[in-house]
Amino acid sequence: MSNPIESTPPSNPTFQEIGLLPEVIKVVEHLGYKMPTPIQSSSIPVALKRKDIIGIAQTGSGKTAAFLLPMLNHLLNTNERKRDFFCIVVEPTRELAAQVIEVLDRMAEALPGLVSCLLVGGMDEMKQAVLLAKKPNVIVCTPGRLVYHINNTKGVSQSLQKTRFLVIDEADKLLDMDFAADIDKLIESVPKQRTTMLFSATMSSRVEKLQRASLVHPVKIKQSEQKYSTVDTLRQEYLFIPFKYRDGYLMAILQKVGAQSAIIFTMKCSGNTRLVLMLRQLGYEAIPLNGKMSQQKRLLALEKFKSGKRSLLVATDVASRGLDIPDVDFVINYDCPVEPKDYIHRVGRTARAGKSGMAITIVTQYSLEFYQRIETMIEKKLDEYKVEEQVAMSYVNRCSEAMRVVNQILKDEASKEKERIKDKNKGNADEED
Template sequence: MSGAKRQKTAHDAPAKRQKAEASASQASPDPPTEEESATLDVASSADAADAPEEPKTFKELGIVDSLCEACESLNYKHPTSIQAKSIPVALQGRDVIGLAETGSGKTAAFALPILQALLEKPQPLFGLVLAPTRELAAQIGQSFEALGALISLRCAVIVGGLDMVPQAIALGKKPHIIVATPGRLVDHLEKTKGFSLRSLKYLVMDEADRLLDMDFGPSIDKILKFIPRERRTYLFSATLSSKVESLQRASLRDPVRVSVSSSKYQTVSTLLQHYIFVPHKRKDTYLIYLVNEFAGKSIIIFTRTVFETQRIAILLRTLGFGAIPLHGQLSQSSRLGALNKFKGGSREILVATDVAARGLDIPAVDVVLNLDLPQDSKTYIHRVGRTARAGKSGIAISIVTQYDVEIYQRIEAALGKQLETYPTEKEEVMAFQSRVEEAQRETRVEMKAFLESKDKKGKGKGKTAGPKRRRDNMDEEEG
């Protein structure tokens, strides 16, 4: 495809796209489901009429001046809904279950009360945050360090895929806050001499539903045996599944449930959601058409497997697009490098498995393209939640083939609405076909070399690369 064509598409987008970006889809709020647990729901419909106006500043929430200054330096101007509802409850010393849609500011909602408690009674190994992925753990660690910069906070991030020795040294320095993935934390609790969490005061389980979906339940059970019963526990999640309810009963004491989601599967009103029904053999062609439609914008393309992620990234690069892959079989440095390049704008397109679907704060994502539909509706919600964050608008388009109809219908049923077709002209799409076919041939050659290289590395590692190691180090393989 010519550079002139791409430039023209980026700056003179069709009227249909301008119209799409100017409006926003309206989600019909459903009433919250009734929970059988004995928790207090501060967002229940019974209390809604008497609910006071939400505070407009962090100081009004009860946050001390030094942390308010930190919020101001990070441009946190006003508390989000989940922060406004959960922080006062947490400051009262209650356990909290926080339910909020992705991108709602959950990290500060649990970080600020912990840091305020730490200021009142400073001690090492004060708080532990469990996260499902390495990238989310690193992001939470950065948030704690930024909020605690004025109070000399020491924070250690403990994740799989990295050498345990430097991590053991970092733990030996007695950090105030540990942010960890469950598998690697268990490794240190069992093997690192002198490391103990017996003095821990705060436990946070972030993205709790995904922690359990990824089979971290046994690791969490072990961790709960290593930490004191007398502690404060915060459980934050976008959805409340039966597994999460079981976890709450096992680990929280008389918790307050704080919810800012009006339905189990809610998307923000500023997000436009569309689908395109295409023949399976034309998926690549329609994908390239869409990428060209949104040339110049920040795009995440979600695929179902590591193989497809790598293939699409190569295909896009062959066609001249700045694309970079992100999946669980990359090294940790490569994964963080891919994220940083995408965040920094040196790459406009991130091609990712669902390792990027949850929790990651990438503020400037304009478009989400689902090349492969996810297997469940919850993952769909988290994928499209990568755009339209913090009040901004965004577009999500799903490519649906004849083999995806049942999955797509389940997603629409969960959303409670039918999505509109994204308008396309077949002639415009098929104009890309010959160039795409040529790029596919080149991509097959590169993929063959990539797979052969991967096989050689796997044989070199021997049994250490087996399922047990991959499970402990998280997300080593999707699909």
């Protein structure tokens, strides 16, 4: 495959000037979009010419519409008998896939007859097979679940030969999650004569390899020349404190933030659970979002946060990629991310679509090296976030007591689970006798 052709964005075109069909313009108006974002104005005209695209864009850039709108244009220009299995959208996580389906459902309100199907883990395979039998126009999936249906559901492999539009979103994340083999299988299962759009927040050697394998004479569209960049409307600050006082300073930050919406990021699921329980002990209605939660619970947590029923979401990095949560005022890095690109993805949850936002990173003696690496990569020295030491220290003992209660709760739950497993095993042994 040849090297990608660079493309520069045109100057402020409207959606009408981009070349979308009148029916698609109605969808745009229904969604409330006013003007195309840079990634949309750059990529949509190229995709309308059926050229392959590799898009490098920061989070919150409007990527979803950048691939769905030209796809709709092509779909409407296709004979109705050839519209089933027309487009495959591949996402790294269930949440991102569900988010794309939400946008498609809203599009269908303005475009009756548009049928989409969600294929992700954690949901019944037979029900998904029934949905596939209804011949959807668009399939939004995680790689593993679509490969499952290719291998096990009658007719899917043949139906994918009708696919004319393939979107590989968050390619760097897909490869980080070891989906390479599933993506290879998927690419083998769709026709070579297709339009492919590949989006990634960063351009690694693995993404370049995937691009060479899946795209033909692609046009490369870069929203930003900087390898690691954040938007101008994002205010970024840090707080350097001893690790043992971290919880007290977090409480002081939350007191200062008040009732505004915030996402607090933790590194691990175990730490995520402990922090949520501690915050609840201290009177905050925090909700968790981590990889150990069931699909249903994760979607419910997101819905509560997006609807404003809860203003405090404590998340692991599963939530930091591409989730469309329009009104997040603050991002707080309780655990400083190890990798600069994870920092970019986390703070990208605020200051989206031109809005302002703030990211506060708590740095301790154990994470100073990680923080210095972040500053180097984003080529920016962050200001210090000001918190009154007296206020923070007044919370330290309360946090310690709350965490003591949390540890006892978790210990009791572990004991109950151990007893439950013991009783279950005993019951199975009795049945065998």
